[in-house]
Structures are given as C-alpha cells and as structure tokens.
Amino acid sequence: MTGIPERWPALLVPGLTGSKEDFIAIMEPLALAGRRVVAIDMRGQFETLGPEDPTAYTCAALGEDVDELAAMVGEGGPVHLVGHSFGGLVSREAVIDGRTKFASFTLMDAGPAAIVGKREEAVRTIIKELPDLGVEHIWSSRFEADALGAGVPDEIVSFLRKRLLSNSLTALTVMAEEVLSAYDRTDELAQIGVPTLVLYGERDDGWPPHLQAEMAHRLDADCVVVPGAMHSPAVEAPATTAAALTRFWNEAESRFRTL
Template sequence: MSQLLTLEVPDNARPVRMRTERGVFAALDVAPHGHVPAWATALLVPGFMGSKEDFLPLLPLLSGKGVRVLAIDGRGQYETGSASPEPSYSRDDLARDLISIAGHIGVGPVHLVGHSYGGILARAAVLATEGDPALWASVTFMNFGPAGVSSWQRERLRLLLSVIDSMELADLWPFVKNKEASVPRDVELFLEQRWLRGSREQLSAAAEQMLNEVDRTPRLSRLPLPKSVVSGTPDVTWAPEGVEQMARDLGAGFVRIEGGGHSPNVHRPAETASALVEFWLSCQRQRPSDQWEPTIATKS
C-alpha cells in the first residue's frame, strides 16, 4: 500500500483535469519556482491504492530544481474515477492512458516515474511505444521489481481478492489500512476517503496484475531509452535482490535509499528527489546509460 505522512500542498501546485483522448484525469501540475523555465518535465505514476498525493513531499524539491512535475491519479484512483465511459483496467489499457497523458502534456518527451504498481504500467507504456523518444526522455522504476510481488505480498493480495467482491469497501478499510504507521489524523481520514473513492474493479485488476506480472526485463533492456531504478529499504513488496538484479540486467542506474521503505518519496524525499534530478541531468548530458553503477543514499 502506498504511504503518506502529510497533505501539505506546495503553493505552486495547481490541481488540473487533463482532458485526453482516453478520458479525463486528475493531476497536480507543478511549475518551477518563480519565472525559471522548466528544463525537464516529469510524469509521476502512483502505486496500488495510491494517488497523486503520494508524491507531495517530492513536488517542491523537484520544482525547486527547475523541473515541471505532473503527478496523476490513474484510471480508477481517487479523483480521476473511471475517467471515461466503459472503462477498462487491463494493464495495457492503463498503459495507453499514460501514453495519451504524455502526449497531452505537449512539451516534448517526459521523464516517466512509476512507483510500485505504477512501475508495471510505466514499463508497459514504454514497451508499447518501443521507448519512443518523442514521448519519453527516460523511465524510472521506484520500489518495483521485475515480475510478480514477493510471497508475503502475494498472500495479502490473494486475501483481498477473495473478499473484495463480497464486502463493502468501507467494511474492508480496517483490514487494509496501514496499522503500523503513525500518521496525523487528517492524513488518516484522507487515506480512508481515498480508499472509499477508489474503483473496486481497478483494485481487483491491479491485484491480479501484481500477482501475475511476468519478467519483461530482456525486452526493455534492448530499448535505448535511459533507465534508472530507485529502491527504498527495507521493503518486502518485491524481493530486494530481484530489484537490484533487474537494474543490472537493464543496464540502469541504481540508487538504494536506506530508510526509505516502500515509499522513499514519502520517507526520504530529499534523497529521492536528488537521485531523480541527478539521473535526469545525466540524460540531458547524454551520458551512456549502459553502465550499471550502484549508489547507496544513506539516511541523514
């Protein structure tokens, strides 16, 4: 489950409704501070049970470095809802949503970032377009592994799937909420409302995809698109050794963020933003991306 500790929205964040050929998507559009022109644009895709708010701690840090950021609610999530009549929540259809959104932004290629389940969709979008450099400047996978989730997470997802069609979402909330995290009361209420506004069909489809996703690393590795992997630790959603091996096999940059947990964007936003900006700058400088060099960002 995506985590959240604050609802503080930067002053330069603008809620928008993006009307695309695939439907209408809710997003936060964050321009760089002041009148500095953006040198890069990033599209942030949330994970399972997540939303654009998962990236709130990153937004001022990235925009402060001259990056325009769009954090979205995917189809079936929070304020986006179904997005269009007769929605489909298949992996490939949700990937087509990302492709449409990237084209709608209209500023040239974007740096795509997929967190957790969002990594499945980001990878599918890149593969569906063969890494089209007109759409994608790079792709980053944050706390996402090469195939299905760990055995521990598989048990939780199977349990959810066994009851989601027979129980009300409100009745399920006490069982799915994060009981270990200490969060402010306003955040706790927001997380509950976000869960209640989510799509039951999207949750079921996402759970099935996280259980059954296959390793598509070999095909992705052949694309010349710059790639990076950010891994907060400790995390039990994907096996850490598998995440690191995926980075090697992709020839991707790799950053391990100690203390970041499953959501380094929340628990270690400064280190996460630094890793992203450094990678994006390397793309600007056209550094070769075929050398895997692990980096460890320790907590301050």
C-alpha cells in the same frame, strides 16, 4: 515553482492503492530544479473516474493512458517517466510500446514481474474479500490497522480512508489481479534504450531489494538504494529521493543533448 521551466518535464505514476498525493513531498524540490512535474491518479483511482469495463484497468490499457498523458505533459517533447510499485509495471508498458519518446524511465520500488512477499499476501486478501465484503471492510480490517500501528497522524489516516473508498471497485480488483500476474518484461525493456533508474527502499517489503538489484543489472540501469526507506521512498525519504531523481534526470538530458 516560479519562472519558466528550463528542463524537460516529468510524469509520476502511483501504485495500486496510491494516488498523486504519494508524491507531494518530492514535488517542490523536483520543480525547483527547473522542470514541470505532474503527478496523476490513474483511471479508477481516487479523484479520477473510470469505466466499469474491466479491460480498462489492465497494465496495457493503463499504459496507453500514460502515453497520452506524456504527450500532453511534454507537448510532443521528451518526458521523464516515474512509476511507483504497480505504477512501474504500468509505465513499463508505455516505454516498451514505443509510442512516446521518453527522456528517462524510473522504476521506483517496482520489480521485474508479479509482486511477492508480504504485499503479495495483502493483494490476495483484497481479491478474496473485496467482492463480498467491500472496500470499507478492507480498510477497517487491514489498512487502518497498518496506518495506526505506524503512528500515522489522524488527519492522514482520514485521508487514506477517503482515498481507498474512492477507488473504483472494478479498478481495484483488476489492478490487484494484474500485479499478481505480471510477467517479466525486463529483456524487452532493456532493448528499448531509454536511460533507466531502479530506485528502491533498502527495506522494501514489496519486491525484495535483491530482485530489484538483479533487474537493474539486467537493464544495465543506474541503481539507487534509499537508506531507511521501505516501499514508499518519496514519502519516507523525500529529500534523498528527490535528489536522486534530479541527478538522474539531469544526466539523462545531458546524454540526449550530446547525441
């Protein structure tokens, strides 16, 4: 964007096998609304290095990273936080721990507890095969076939391969275990009082849409269902997703300023 950001900044956290690039399609429209928007790789993901210590990749440990990044992005002021899929579980830790004053929190295609359904099966396969067969096997046996079957352009397929193979093996394994064992912290999150949005694709194959709708009700949160989208609305329906986030963020800022 050009000029000086007039509104509070935002921090975007990707999912288990994702990266900052998952948000590319929404970055410009979000920034044009007058705010600084920062998307990250979590430690051990793609272009961000991480240690071999497995404890560095729990939701709690990664949530501490989110706290520190939010402090830098917001320079001590309020920050809008978005967590996609597993990134939602990580970001939830940062909101609940209370170390950072968040302007708002968005759970994007992230459920109340451990992932279920089709993506649960995929994660279990990763944990089972990763130690003996390696990341290259996971790519060629599952991710590549899914990408080609979806008609993803060759240059994007090449990027997806490079990204997956760049992940720390330790990080990928522990994060996969975390997304399968996460417990429901919805009631704790509801007590924090941070304006919350639950946003998901109408055909999400991660957490079933009805579970996310129930979570939104329990949180007394705003809820946006993105038509036609599956598990990655920022990629599959960027205009709708960016518009929903901008509207929610503007409303959240208005609430803060009238307190």
